[in-house]
Amino acid sequence: MLQSKIFPKTRKEAPKEAESVNHKLLVRAGFIDQLMAGSWTLLPLGWRVVTKINQIIREEMNAIGGQEMLMPLLHPREIWGETGRWGSSKDNPLGAQEIMYQFKDIRGREFALSFTHEEIVMDLLRKNIKSYVDLPLYVYHFSTKFRNEPRARSGILRAREFMMKDLYSAHVSEDDLMDFYEKAKRAYSKIFTRLGFDFRITEASGGVFTTNRTHEFQVLANTGEDIIFYCDKCDWGQNKEIFNGKAGRKCPKCKNGKVIEAKAIEVGNIFPLGTWYAERMRVYYTDKTGMKKPVWFGSYGIGPTRVLGALVEVSHDEDGIIWNPVVAPFDIHLIELPGGKAKEVYERLTKEGRDVLWDDRDVAAGEKFVDSDLIGIPVRLVVSEKTGDKIEWKERTSEKIETLSLEEILQSLRK
Ligand SMILES: [Zn+2]
Known part of the structure; x- marks a missing residue:
């Protein structure tokens, strides 16, 4: 992709009202645009990242038997x-x-x-589930959610309209629900590990979803709005809203570790909903003995646009964003300076299946480097009259610059 064609151009200044890092950097680098408080356009660069986040989520949902569909809003x-x-x-x-x-x-x-889809899935189940042989069932979708958020701020982290992946599971028994609940918890842990997050799983209340305890996936971040407590030795963790204790005390679970207090960004939440929804919406199945019983139900959410914001909050420096290669909008940022042989490099890399952003613009070298750091693509290659047939290789996370041949670059990218 040619950088001269990318919409829109980068901005030198952050918007005046921007307070959070994700708001400032994602807007300056041209990933998102604010229509009004809590309402955002994902611009071409932002959509590339969210598409990659969604694909990681999709792979892990499919791996535990999820069937993707799309429900109305x-x-x-x-x-x-x-x-x-x-x-x-x-x-x-x-x-x-x-x-x-x-x-x-x-x-x-x-x-x-739509702010969620439990009722819509229940309607699908009561039309289509008859007997125990139709269960269990796992369905999910990616779609927009709307929430009347009184404090729409923190950039894309707290929005009135945002993207959500929500999975719903239906079961014949509490045991089967809880087995799958643990499986979904492990799938979520895989997703957040693949995304490179340092996260904790915390118990939390169920809000407007359930009176049962639920689990949140919380990314440790100094700028997070949630306060969580977790054990430094075992997997115990609770949200501040339900924790009845103090930091520094002994862990209530293993009695060995210490309770740590930290700020965090919630990126996922899973809910063992039980039979509450099935009883109210009359969703029954017939068991082996012919008895009618309510369906056991769970729901499991991840906010991909919130993940986008959280990735920037925890991975940036004063010059810009630092993308994890698995979700970066491009693999390589190819900077063409006067006299550089960019075309051949671009074509070879593209042929090898690499996503390359080629800075073909007629602007000063300094401006190109500033934009490259701001956008945050993992690898920067520079070709110029000075480099001749060689290419300068620099990673976004390092200051080291190496001069390599195209063959050497292709080889190291294949590793
Ligand atoms: Zn512990």
């Missing part, structure tokens, strides 16, 4: 009335009116914009 009031979530939390602990966008159309019909 516009929901009738009636379906939310069945569980009582259309109402306010004042009347019902799971009432979600405060975060749900609800409106009437011109004929007076009432609708909601």
Whole structure:
């Protein structure tokens, strides 16, 4: 891809209202654009990264039996009335009116914009699940979610409209649900490990989803809005909202480690929902003896656009973003300076299957280097009159510059 064609151009200054690092750097580097508070366009560079994040999530969801589909975002009031979530939390602990966008159309019909899909999946199940042989079932989708967020800030981390991967599982028993819940937890751990995060799994309350305890995946970050407590020796962890204790004390689980307090960014949340939804929406299956029983149900969410913001919060320096190669918008940033033989390098690398951003612009070398650090592609190659038939190789995470031949570069990229 030619950098002269990339939309839009990079910006020297961050927007005045930008406070968080992800807001400043992602806007300056041309990954995202703000329409209004909490509402963002993923520009071509941002969409490239989110597409790669989604692919990692998709692979791990498919590996545990997930079937991908796509559900609607516009929901009738009636379906939310069945569980009582259309109402306010004042009347019902799971009432979600405060975060749900609800409106009437011109004929007076009432609708909601999707903030989650439990009720929609329940409707699918009651139409299609008859007997125990139809279970278990795991379905998921990537789609937009809307939440009436009173404090839409922190860049793309806290938005009113954002992307979500949500998986739903249906089971014949609590045991089967909890077996899969643990499997999903391990799949989530794989995803966040592949993304390069230093994260902890913490117990948390279920918000407007369930009165059961749930698990959150929390990325350790000084700029995080969540406060978590975790053990320095074992896997124990809790969100501040449910932790009843102090940092520095002995771990309540292993009695050996110490409780650490840390700021974190929540990037995933899993919910063992039980039979609450099935009982309210009358989703029953027939067991081996012919008895009708409610379906056991779980849901599992990851916010890919929030992951995009979290990646920048934990991986940047004063010059710009530092992308993990697995989600970088391009593999290689090829900088062409006067007299450099860029075309051959670009063609060979592209032929080898590398995603290359070729800075073909007629601007000063200094400007090209500044933009390269800002955009944060893992490998920078420079060709110029000075390098001749050789190429300068520099990694975004290092100051070391090596001068190599094209063959040597192709070889080291194959490693
Ligand atoms: Zn412990």
